[in-house]
Amino acid sequence: MIEQLEPPPRFTGHHPHFPQHHHANPTGQTSNAVNSSIVPIQPGEIGFDGKMLRKAMARKTVDYNPSIIRYLENSIWQRNITDGRSLQPDVLYIPHLVPPHALLSDPVNCVMTKFIRPATNKVRCPIFCVCWTPDGRRLITGASSGEFTLWNGLTFNFETILQAHDSAVRAMIWSNNEQWMLTGDHNGFVKYWQSNMNNVKVYQAHNDPVRGLT
Template sequence: MEFQQLTLPQTDVSQPPPQLTAPSALATNATLLPSQSGGGSSYGSHHRNHYHPHHGGSGKPGHPYFKPFNPGGFQRPFGMTQDDFDGKRLRKSVMRKTVDYNASIVKALETRLWTRDHRDRHAPQPENIYVPELLPPSSYLDNPSNAVTTRFVKTATNKMRCPIFTLAWTPEGRRLVTGASSGEFTLWNGLTFNFETILQAHDVPVRTMVWSHNDSWMVTGDHSGYVKYWQSNMNNVKMFQAHKEAIRGISHSVLSY
C-alpha cells in the first residue's frame, strides 16, 4: 500500500494581508453593524442592532440581542434605566414626628422618693436647658397651667374618610381607640400617631366607648342600641341589645369593677 504525501499551501508573506469586509467572529457583542448605503431602511443609533453570528438581524429595529458591554461595572456615564433594576425598589425612609413622654415619667419615678409635695419640687424655668427636668402634668397638681395644650401636633386621617363619634385611650396610655360611623375600631399609636389596626366592631355607627374601673374591659354602644364587651386585646366576649334607640353614653357604677 502506498501513501501519498500531502502538500500544504505555501503562504506568501511578501504580500500584505487582505482587508476584511465582514465583522470578525471575535468581535464583542457591543460591535455595531456598519450603516449600509443603498437598500434597506436606515435607523438611528438607538435602533441599530448588535452583531450576532447566529442571528442575522440586519436592518431590524427594536431592542438589541445583548446589552452593551460595560467594562467599568455600574459606573455608567448615563442614567440607569428600568432594565437595570432587579426586584422592588427600596422605599425612601420617612422621618415621623413623635412626642416622647417617657423621659418625664422616668424623671417623676426618680424624684418621688424624696419629693413630698410642691415644697420639694423644682419650679420649671423658661429655658431649653431645663427640659430634662420637666415632669408629667400629674406632678403639677398645684399649677394647672402646665396642662394647657397650646401647640398643634398632628392630624391623622383614617383610610375610609368618615365621622368619628367617640374615642378613648387604652389604660396604659400607648394607643388611642376611635369609633367611626362605619362601625370600625381604629387603634392609633400614641407616640408616632400612625394607625396600627383596623377592626370591624359594629355593623352600625359606634356612638360611645368607656373602660371599666379595673382597666380590663371596654364597653361600647352603637346606633342600634347594642352593647358589646371587649377585652384589652380587642376580643369581643359579650353582646346584647340594651335599648331600641341609639346609645350615646355608658358609665360604670362606683362599686363595679
C-alpha cells in the same frame, strides 16, 4: 513494579477544536432554543406594588415616658407641691420636666400652644368616641362606620382597623380593672371586648342609640 504516571500533554500554539453537543431538555428543545424563547420583562410591565409608590416619611415621635419616669422618681422624696423643683426657661431643665398634672400650682402648663399633627383614617368619616388603652401607649377611636382604629400614641400612625359594629360607635369605656372594654353603637347594641380586641359578648341593651357607658 509501579509504573510512573506522566501528566497529560499541554497544548501549545494551536488548540484543537472539540465539538459541542447541545443537550435537549425533557420538552425536546435545546438550550439555545429555550434561551431565545425567554422575553425580558420591561420595568413598565411589572405589576402594581404599593410600596413602590409610597413615599418615605419621617414621623415625629412624642415620647412622654421620660417625664412620667421623672415624676415617679420625684414622688419618692416629695411630700407635697412645695417640695417640687422650680423649672427655669433653659434647655438644661428639659430632663426635669414632669406631666402637667404634677404642676397644679402652675396652670399655664395645661394650655396647649403647639399643634403636633393630624391623623387621618383610611375611610374619612366622623369620629364619635376615643379612649386610651390602659397602658397609655395606644389610642382607640370609634367611627361612624362602626370601625375601631388603633393608633400609636407616640408616632400617631394607625396600627390596625377592626370592623367592630354594624352601625356607628357612640360610646366607649374601659372597666375599672382594665380588663374589659365596653362599646355601644347607634342601634343600641353593647359589646364586651378583651384587651386584645377579642369580642366575647354582645347584646341589645336599648332600641335607641347608646350615648354613654359607665
